[in-house]
Amino acid sequence: MAVTDPPKIITSRMVHDDSYTLERYLATGGYEGLRTALAKTPEAVSAEVDAASLLGRGGAGFPAGRKWSMLRKSPVTYLVVNGDESEPATFKDHLLVERDPHQLVEGVVIAAYALQVSRVFIFLRGEFALGLERVQAALNDAYAHGAVGRDIFGSGFSVDVVVHPGAGAYICGEETALLESLEGKRGFPRIKPPFFPAAIGLYGAPTVVNNVETMSNLPWIMTNGGAAFAALGGGRSTGTRLFALAGHVANPGVFELEMVKTTFNDLINAPVLGGGIPHGRGLKAFIPGGVSAPWFGPDQIDLPLGQDEVAEAGSMLGSGSVVVMDDHTCAVRAAWRITKFFSRESCGQCTPCREGSGWLERIMDRIERGEGREEDLDLLMDACDNISPGVAWPPQQTTICVLGPSIPSSISSAITMFRDEFLVHIKEGGCPYE
Amino acid sequence: MTEPMPVAAPRRGALAPAAPTHLSADIVTRARTLIALYPEPRSALIPLCHLAQEQDGWLTPEAMVDIAGLVGVTPGEVFGTASFYDMLHTEPVGKYVVAVCTNIACLLGGAADLLEHAEDSLGVGAGGTTSDGTVTLEEAECLADCDRAPCVQVNHRYVGAQTPESFDQLINELRSGARDADIPAHGTLIRVRRTTGIEADPTAVAEERRVAADARAARDAASHEGGA
Numbered sequence: 272m273a274v275t276d277p278p279k280i281i282t283s284r285m286v287h288d289d290s291y292t293l294e295r296y297l298a299t300g301g302y303e304g305l306r307t308a309l310a311k312t313p314e315a316v317s318a319e320v321d322a323a324s325l326l327g328r329g330g331a332g333f334p335a336g337r338k339w340s341m342l343r344k345s346p347v348t349y350l351v352v353n354g355d356e357s358e359p360a361t362f363k364d365h366l367l368v369e370r371d372p373h374q375l376v377e378g379v380v381i382a383a384y385a386l387q388v389s390r391v392f393i394f395l396r397g398e399f400a401l402g403l404e405r406v407q408a409a410l411n412d413a414y415a416h417g418a419v420g421r422d423i424f425g426s427g428f429s430v431d432v433v434v435h436p437g438a439g440a441y442i443c444g445e446e447t448a449l450l451e452s453l454e455g456k457r458g459f460p461r462i463k464p465p466f467f468p469a470a471i472g473l474y475g476a477p478t479v480v481n482n483v484e485t486m487s488n489l490p491w492i493m494t495n496g497g498a499a500f501a502a503l504g505g506g507r508s509t510g511t512r513l514f515a516l517a518g519h520v521a522n523p524g525v526f527e528l529e530m531v532k533t534t535f536n537d538l539i540n541a542p543v544l545g546g547g548i549p550h551g552r553g554l555k556a557f558i559p560g561g562v563s564a565p566w567f568g569p570d571q572i573d574l575p576l577g578q579d580e581v582a583e584a585g586s587m588l589g590s591g592s593v594v595v596m597d598d599h600t601c602a603v604r605a606a607w608r609i610t611k612f613f614s615r616e617s618c619g620q621c622t623p624c625r626e627g628s629g630w631l632e633r634i635m636d637r638i639e640r641g642e643g644r645e646e647d648l649d650l651l652m653d654a655c656d657n658i659s660p661g662v663a664w665p666p667q668q669t670t671i672c673v674l675g676p677s678i679p680s681s682i683s684s685a686i687t688m689f690r691d692e693f694l695v696h697i698k699e700g701g702c703p704y705e
Numbered sequence: 706m707t708e709p710m711p712v713a714a715p716r717r718g719a720l721a722p723a724a725p726t727h728l729s730a731d732i733v734t735r736a737r738t739l740i741a742l743y744p745e746p747r748s749a750l751i752p753l754c755h756l757a758q759e760q761d762g763w764l765t766p767e768a769m770v771d772i773a774g775l776v777g778v779t780p781g782e783v784f785g786t787a788s789f790y791d792m793l794h795t796e797p798v799g800k801y802v803v804a805v806c807t808n809i810a811c812l813l814g815g816a817a818d819l820l821e822h823a824e825d826s827l828g829v830g831a832g833g834t835t836s837d838g839t840v841t842l843e844e845a846e847c848l849a850d851c852d853r854a855p856c857v858q859v860n861h862r863y864v865g866a867q868t869p870e871s872f873d874q875l876i877n878e879l880r881s882g883a884r885d886a887d888i889p890a891h892g893t894l895i896r897v898r899r900t901t902g903i904e905a906d907p908t909a910v911a912e913e914r915r916v917a918a919d920a921r922a923a924r925d926a927a928s929h930e931g932g933a
Binding site for chain 2: 316329333346347356357358359360361362364365390391396397398399400403404407410411414415420421430431433435436437438440441452453454455456457458474475476481514515519523524525541560562583592594596600604607608609612615616632642
């Protein structure tokens, strides 16, 4: 396969240093998609998004149009944008909020019109200080331009958009935890059922929660049509998508690629993309969709970047982050660090996740330090099994949210793929890579 | 703004909202502007905690009492919420909170060595503050800047990938005030202020508030029954 050259749907303005300003936005077709949308009925706008088959870009990959159609009819409904990008090694929304905040605002107003909501909250992770400032400044300009607020572009449609800063908690990326946090509480996920946001969401009202990248696609879809979007990609994975490439590659960064037509091999090794693994080293493993995803070995490198294709191979495209580990990487250390992250970020509501993540971290830590026992491998898998019975993919769940069942992915991947490395740590009393 | 400021009703067991005594008049004005953006005053709790940190650098007990009064909850509920979040500091921190990410992408990029260097160079462990009160060092989880690993933020501003040498240079610049223009003191998060209030039809806003208040009352009643 080769790297295709699709239109830049959401990164077209990033070549400009002032891509975040209203002036640049208007000079590059900005707010035309919104004007197109406002000239249609809300139902026609939804139909266009359905035709695009836009899959949610947050992690779960649920079709955006279907999510919208599930919104319970009610006098008060909300749209909430999830910009709490915290899945380790995911940094695409960071780029979108800092470099093209007007595109996000325009997408948000298009969605608000389709859903006929009068209030939108954009929840951005608190650590995005510059992103928060850029989106607030864009909103201020958009209000003044008549693109947000009362009677938008004379259409009679009104919507208010509020930027809401988070305060540092991975769990708030989970949509019901995000709603709790937005209500001024601890980010404790809600149990589903009954608290599916489309039925009982923010302040008890039906709520659509969509990711920043999902929203950012809407202006282009309005301007160019859902069919043009659906013509890109393949299968259920239509359009382009942002892939955040990190770890041991020559050229890490965010790349907008056509889904399915491009492979992991292209992303990691193509000179115009990742540029390969530096220092003449080989590929040991890669994580295809955020640290919640099971790892892949070099034998899977020719898999296409498609949601169903990756799922069928036993992992997930998830948040669109790809982490590359070269052959000098200690698999135990990598899996230990990911486990430590989950242990730290478990919200503490559910026993299997709260206690299990800590046990796993401590066992992984002692193996990495050379104080592990051979039985520890079975103990690790047993503890993983208590969190997610069967340690299978897709995972079984014993907890309120999916943070718990995400914990075993890295440990079971590392043990399955690199069991010998664990044994060397245990038998030789230390890490062979140090 | 067309709507009168919402008055937060105290919850069962809450102290009656007292006038703020600790937060400055300017911060209180900005706080009330923020509260008006939400159908429920409590939604402004976290943004108000950020504002309080802008005034004091951290979240003081006095500020939490004021916030409780402003949004209609008990001070304990403010503390109980704030203590959940990494960015809300219920103990004093330095003027600069320097966060070194050690999560997977940064680990692969040498973050462990950078953190060790930072600890040696500053003479404090992760979580500690230098004796002069200037710098608090934190070991952070992923900060979403993974193509510039190992990633460092100062007061939630990205400063790009750091080597041990550039890290020391950065600390020197912070201490000398050379970075004051782009990195405000800890607590100041969003320097761009909202220039508009809520423009929607007041009846729609009133309806939002009614639905939200009903939902809250129903949940309070359910939790009361559950605890009885």
